[in-house]
Amino acid sequence: MNFEDELTRGNFTIPECTSCKKIIWPPSEFCDVCYNETCLKSGQFSGKIIEYSKQNDEYFCVVEFLDTFRLIAKMKEKPENGQIVKILKCGILNGTYFFQII
Numbered sequence: 319m320n321f322e323d324e325l326t327r328g329n330f331t332i333p334e335c336t337s338c339k340k341i342i343w344p345p346s347e348f349c350d351v352c353y354n355e356t357c358l359k360s361g362q363f364s365g366k367i368i369e370y371s372k373q374n375d376e377y378f379c380v381v382e383f384l385d386t387f388r389l390i391a392k393m394k395e396k397p398e399n400g401q402i403v404k405i406l407k408c409g410i411l412n413g414t415y416f417f418q419i420i
């Protein structure tokens with residue numbers, strides 16, 4: 319299973335190098351430093367809101383995970399900068415990753 323297979327099933331995982339333990343983002347099956355394979359860490363990861371903007375009735379947030387990488391996620395409630403959030407739902411929609419946070 320790779321990152322996208324897991325994401326399709328609604329599971330958010332984080333690729334980590336099996337050798338040097340670097341977090342690999344954007345997700346890849348190989349480490350961009352030592353070229354070893356990556357494995358997928360799963361769990362309830364917390365992210366931090368870096369910034370957000372409002373579009374229609376939704377908030378689009380830049381969320382940082384593990385102090386390492388950032389992704390864009392939607393939120394229904396009004397976010398605050400620095401707020402700690404979790405992924406509520408995720409998947410692939412029309413070929414694009416989507417993440418909803420709470």
Ligand SMILES: [Zn+2]
Pocket residue numbers: 335336337338339340349350351352353354
């Ligand atoms: Zn590595």
